[in-house]
Amino acid sequence: MSVQHGREWPWVSCKAMDRVNDLMRQGHLFEFDRGPVVTELEQAMSSYFQVPFVVATSSGTSALHSAFIALNIAPGDEVIVPTYTFHATATPLFLCGATPVLCDSEAETGNIDAVDIEARITERTRAIVVTHMWGHPAEMHAIMTVARNRGLPVVEDAAHAVGSWYHGRRTGSLADIGIVSLGGAKMVTGGMGGALLTSNREYYERAVVLGHSHERSRRSNLREPYHALAECGFGANYRISVLAAAICIEQFKDVEQRIALKTENFHTISRILDSAGIFRTPACRPNTTRGGWYGYKAFFLPENAHEVSLDRLIAALKAEGLKVSKPTTRPLHSSQAFCGSAIQLAQYDSVSHLRRQFRSGDFPVARRLYKTVIGFTDSYFHEECPEILEMYAAAIKKVMKNLDRLRDSRP
Template sequence: MPKLALHGGDRAVTTQLPRPWPHLSRPARQRINALLDSASLSDYALGPEMAEFEEVVADYHNVPYVLGAASGTAALHMAFHAVGVEPGDEVIVPSYSFHATVAPLFLLSAVPVLCDVDPVTGNIDLTDAQRRITGRTKAIVVTHMWGHPVDLDGLATMAARYGLSVVEDGSHAHGARYRGKRVGAFSDAAIFSLGARKMVSGGTGGVLLTSNEEVYRRALLLGHCHERAQLVLPPADCTVGYGANYHLSPLTAAVCTEQYLDLDQRIEVKTSVLEGLNRRLEGIPGLRPPSTAPDVTRGGWYGYKALYDSAELDGLPLDRFVEALQAEGLTVDRPSNRPLHRLNMFTSRKLEPAYYQPGGERPLYREGELPGAESYYEACLSFPAPHLHETCDLLLDQYAEGILKVVKNSGALR
């Protein structure tokens, strides 16, 4: 049996990772150069870059109203405001999500109520969410974790029953589909991040989608000051909107327009790569590739998380397993995001911002209270999805070899 690299043996992975996403296409570079040459670096109205970007996104998602934003977080702030969240209102949020999904609620002095998630997909547990609905609940926000759409039919049924507004956070799920329809068109307002290593990325930015004209108007007035605000209210009534300058840069709009135009082709390539990784992981003791329901697609697969089962390796701790894999040359690690209910903001009121006046007591959380989120986080193993946008069969073969090598030598690691 080959000796583990951790114990002085040869590394299993010798192939370099492909270049990381994002990278600019030639058309995107040409657009950027043209903007730089014309010094068109800002847009307070609705210039050609922003107008084209919003039209392309609206066509892609088949929705009538789209607004660019400075970030996904800004788009969420606009969305929560636009669906009518006010001070003291409760909004249900899945505990396993990026903190930006909940942070704008503090700006609105609303009360975030965390609920549990499914320990297999990391998506919201609608049964637990329903248990947390009260007479003060105004809305529910869902995150399509790692590109896997939530149960949108079940969500719609629950929201209708209790009169709740729905906000979709699609930041992980560009191009994902639920029963054949792209996510982002199932809610009162949906947002997508355009930052970091999202499948559509301009470095930073966000976008809001809605089919409701009133939601669009309210979001615009909060996030788009000056000339853009005057498109929905006369200048005499509203000179600068509500003053939040959440405009999207024309540079970001130009880059993201190009990325939307070829998004489906890039999704096809990335899906092929990650499904190839799935096949290589199938049957390896201790690891489960991500599970995808039969009636959905993951679109851009923002992240690739396998689930670890220590019982299949006689109790080998995940951290020790990761250490051995990294020594073999695999770029894998534990997730950087912990469940929200483990963060200080949700275990203590000491970190509440001075401006936060919710008009009601905010719930705090203890370890063990949301077991699905904890179980999912504790089992997650992150693979380098930002690099897996291009065919790399040799690398994936070596990853599989490295994992099997560690599994077969697991007894020497305990």
């Protein structure tokens, strides 16, 4: 069987294309100031996330660096980060000369574990970073309680979770600073882009001075000492592309409809996988929703698989035309950047003496999640696709029916 896939996300709507074409005809390719396009995007995001201050950036990574600068993260500081996350959650800390302190995951969601956070706090800890992994909100009540008791600010990496809700509030608005990605295949994407979200004016001002010097900083009503630094700023250029901003403006207008469709499609996939009996499908805890659904990740249950390995199962599903794979991003504790030796790069080597080789027993939950996760592409589920879902169901049922043959044909 070969599964015929539909239109692949991201696509650009006719209205977004018209906006981009108008900008190109006008030669309106950049806004050194906070011009009309970037202003419209930031105002739309301020309304969507219900936060007063938004700084659109060139990427989610630059938004994270802006967040760390806003929090005055400095050489010698420690910042607690999840090991089960994309590397950009933590790597901007190297630019600050700070040390990422890795933390294990919850088994159900893959998000950072509040209990392990508390165990890793030291006198050098200056902040906590939370990733809403694969779009499921982290347990922010428990995390914020730990943070407030210890006097630590929290940064939300909501790159996977635009549109997710946690107890009546949107992810990205739950901590001291939130960041979102507007790049790649995210729910709202301009190809490249990101944003910093906060209710703290001083954090906003520092982020503006870091990456948006000259006109924008001068006209942002910055207080001293930041206004005096507006001309040169702190040296980064983190402005979003005007063309990317225009696309994102249009995508925010229909993001809720796309989230609803994608959620319905993935609930169908979950029902299909649940019936197979060898997968744990994505959880959704009470009072939470997944918005971003950045990837559909299920977890293999080897004890139910009749001695068929995950690799063999993936190969069989691929043979039926499904786009499935193991993740390409490893937990941070297995990456050279977080456990390796010096490489003669000052920003990296300044904290190399604090990194170490991790033992096999470290981060047991994250290790288990990584070994058992299977990813189903989410690129084709942003619109109604009953034929694709039927073909997925038939392909999965066929593979499950032939598990014994897969086991018996092992090399």
